[in-house]
Amino acid sequence: VMVCHCKPPPEGKLGCGDECLNRMLNIECVQGTCPCGDRCSNQQFQKRSYSRLKWFKCGKKGYGLKALERVAKGHFIIEYVGEVLDMPAYEARQREYALKGHRHFYFMTLNGSEV
Numbered sequence: 001v002m003v004c005h006c007k008p009p010p011e012g013k014l015g016c017g018d019e020c021l022n023r024m025l026n027i028e029c030v031q032g033t034c035p036c037g038d039r040c041s042n043q044q045f046q047k048r049s050y051s052r053l054k055w056f057k058c059g060k061k062g063y064g065l066k067a068l069e070r071v072a073k074g075h076f077i078i079e080y081v082g083e084v085l086d087m088p089a090y091e092a093r094q095r096e097y098a099l100k101g102h103r104h105f106y107f108m109t110l111n112g113s114e115v
Contacts, residue, residue: 003029003035004029014041029042053066085115094107
């Protein structure tokens, strides 16, 4: 775990801004280890601090994503994880790929119950 050396911010302010070593290295501060505590602004993935978005159908191209608010340059929008499967669906997909002889695919565990 990379622990930054930021100082806790004054009351009402957020910490871990542009000078945060973790932020500069594109590493999120870990909850419980950051000196800024709950006022750390470098935990977008963990806190799921997503911009307001809406998906929409794009004809033959599938789906698109539209921002429902103005998004500043460099602002975090959303974490893309691809298709999320529960464990039974994941196991069924593995069997299907094996039966069809698929050899090139990628699964990644998101948590204990989703892939």
